[in-house]
């Protein structure tokens with residue numbers, strides 16, 4: 334108690350000093366230009382930048398998004414089936430893109446299985462996974478799942494005959510380490526994966542505010558109509574639900590960020606908001622169908638228990654209270670594909686898209702589509718064989 338009081342006092346003192354500093358800076362700006370530049374930089378944090386915008390193709394046309402969930406690229410590269418299943422996953426995505434021709438693609442986490450990738454830079458696999466969207470010039474965004482930056486797990490059977498398979502080391506510019514040392518499979522962190530992804534022009538992903546790290550994929554995109562780029566049609570929020578290199582949780586810091594951001598860009602809750610992250614929150618347990626999927630829930634498989642985040646620190650309370658939040662979309666559970674109502678919004682699973690990861694349920698992708706004036710949000714699942722099912726109106 335005493336410690337925290339002192340901390341509060343110290344923080345207040347620091348805040349006072351920084352305010353004083355910025356005031357002095359402003360009043361003496363005419364005599365010191367260099368000083369003013371520094372202050373201005375401090376007073377305009379990167380957070381205040383305008384949100385990135387995606388413009389709808391035509392006025393009045395619907396905006397369609399394909400969700401690719403749990404692709405799990407890069408599994409068992411030392412076998413025949415590992416690389417083959419990645420080819421199958423690329424085929425699923427190409428099939429879905431052929432049928433649906435979406436405006437935007439969202440990679441909903443577990444893009445790669447990093448704990449299974451024995452090369453230094455897992456971005457090579459990440460790039461393979463995003464190639465179907467990229468090759469067609471479809472813009473995309475991604476969030477991280479629990480497998481994307483997990484560290485390499487040495488298979489136990491490599492330590493008996495026939496031993497460790499040949500190592501595939503990537504060349505790096507580093508000169509201080511021998512090739513053997515570079516092949517320590519240290520894993521590729523979230524920041525590095527993101528840095529590599531956003532090199533591609535069609536990627537709308539972002540690091541998110543630095544203060545939220547190690548949670549990285551936190552950002553918002555604005556969808557606009559071509560005639561009125563200033564008035565948003567919808568906001569797409571992306572949150573990092575953790576896992577891999579840190580606990581599976583959406584922190585109170587992230588909730589605070591969401592609240593501030595929403596207040597700043599959608600204060601009157603007039604613009605609909607759609608939310609994406611990888612690991613379901615505990616609320617999914619409460620909303621889940623008990624046995625078979627019956628109305629008001631809509632879906633086709635209910636084959637496992639909800640594997641929720643480790644803790645709930647406030648994000649669900651916030652989202653459930655906002656009338657503008659229409660639905661949350663997650664992946665993670667490969668054997669679930671339902672949408673169920675929860676308070677005033679919908680909790681939805683995507684559909685397992687990749688041949689990587691556990692489970693042999695047929696592969697597909699959840700599609701969502703929204704219109705402007707009036708706003709309406711629909712969703713369905715497109716399967717690898719072309720079938721469509723589980724259509725639902727979410728708003």
Ligand SMILES: [Zn+2]
Pocket residue numbers: 403405443665666667690
């Ligand atoms: Zn997964």
